[in-house]
Amino acid sequence: MAKYLLLKHYRGAPTPVNDVPMDDWTPHEVSDHIQFMNDLAVRLEGTGEFVDGQALAPEGMWVRYDGEGRPPVTDGPFAETKDLIAGWMIIDVEDQERAVELAGELSSAPGAGGRPLHEWLELRPFLEAAPPADE
Amino acid sequence: MPEVNAVLVRRGADFAAAEDAVQDALLAALAAWPADPPKDPKGWLVTAAWRRFLDAARSDAARKARELRLYDEPLPGLAVDLDDTLELYLRCAHPSLTPTSAVALTLRAVGGLTTRQIAEAYLVPEATMAQRISRAKGTVSGVSLDEPGSLETVLRVLYLVFNEGYSGDIDLSSEAIRLARRLHTVTDHEESAGLLALMLLHHARRPARTRPDGSLVPLTAQDRSLWDTDLVADGVTILQGALARERLGEYQVQAAIAALHCDARSTAETDWVQVVEWYDELVVLTDSPVHRLNRVVAVGAADGARAGLAALEPLDPELPRYAAVAAHLHENDGDRPRAAELYAEAARRATNVPERDHLTREAARLRRTL
Secondary structure (H helix, E strand, O other): OEEEEEEEEOOOOOOOOOOOOHHHOOHHHHHHHHHHHHHHHHHHHHOOOEEEEEEOOOOOOEEEOOOOOOOOEEEOOOOOHHHOEEEEEEEEEOOHHHHHHHHHHHOOOEOHHHOEOOOOOEEEEOOEOOOOOOO | OHHHHHHHHHOOOOHHHHHHHHHHHHHHHHHHOOOOOOOOHHHHHHHHHHHHHHHHHHHHHHHHHHHOOOOOOOOOOOOOOHHHHHHHHHHHOOOOOOHHHHHHHHHHHHOOOOHHHHHHHOOOOHHHHHHHHHHHHHHHHOOOOOOOOOHHHHHHHHHHHHHOOEEOOEEHHHHHHHHHHHHHHHHOOHHHHHHHHHHHHHHHOHHHHEOOOOOEOOHHHOOHHHOOHHHHHHHHHHHHHHHOOOOOOHHHHHHHHHHHHHHOOOOOOOOHHHHHHHHHHHHHHHOOHHHHHHHHHHHHHHHOHHHHHHHHOOOOOOOOOHHHHHHHHHHHOOOHHHHHHHHHHHHHHOOEHHHHHHHHHHHHHHHHOO
16 A cells, blocks of 8 residues: 655656647647546546545745745746646555556546647655554 | 543543443442452553453444445344354455455454545545445455455454554554454464564554654663553463464564563663574564564674674665664664764655654764764
């Protein structure tokens, strides 16, 4: 049993094979893509492996503490696609092999021309919250 | 009697069940004490209340198990047959299930936890857990009766549950102990006894293992007066019964190692030579690289850090906790710069948060002295 984050972002990953920006797809292709994501989430709930899936707005801002009694400082947004985090899925699976299998499947979501995106997903294991009871 | 109540809760009873048990014990005291006043009234009450709690927990679990039978067959009379109980354990941890599914099904059908409780304990949505359990049921209901399952997988599943510790309201370690105790009563097998003893001996040390803020306390620094001596005594008795049968298994050996720790007043007084001997047995029985690594720690304590480092040499550096063990040995060998580096590496490779934080603090502690 292990939880993994499948993170869809564009920081340092090689370019996906089917590299057409989403706003250049046909509306039908966009719908198919979204449907694929939803279907996969439903299927993983059925296999008892789904934990969470979220999409993020493309633009956010930077925030930091600015000292006692002062409001936080904000900056941005800096809408640079190379830093975009599009969303994530969290799965709870038997082992890493299964996590890789599912990440591969998620990466096959259809894009332009209905062809698989082959986009790179980052797979990160969760740290467990509790230490084992047998130290 | 809030102290008596607290003892029961500390041993793993939930609050309401502990209160009920203490009330029953007080009633019994009213009847028994006038004729035969005990020397230690509190001790008497703790013992009486704990017995009542265990009886209640067992009959409650048995009732739940009856209600949650996998098959819609009529109830076999009033009492659950011992063979039926064992059969349920074997089905729920059947080798045809993945460990994840077996854990979920065992907690639901044998342990009687609700799907929501199991989902909360494992931090997944209830719908996901419901599906996991229902698929597992589907798998084992297709298993024919001539594939009877195996006690080995049952024990492994219970140990997995035990090791999950607790997150949220459900104390999975206590739940695993309850399940192992019941299994022990229906199996008459030395490894069932060994597993139960192992769990009790680890559980006895739990109050000393973490600080109130959740940070880990290593064995050397634990306040041993916090160890639960009743649980230790219980574990040791059960272990002795198992060892007397002279059919050694991995759980009995691990319990024997835990018992040696529980028997010592400090790490300095621990019989490390005997600990190493038990690890030798364990490595023969399991051939597990993780046990080989644990053996190295014991060698380092028995024969000195140099001997520990020599024993570490042939092991695979990719093993979980390898860097942490190496750090500990190098520190004891006086090489603090190397130890600090290794603690930092061990922290990066830790798989749980309290361990990572502990190792980070160890690295920081050493670096301040450099």
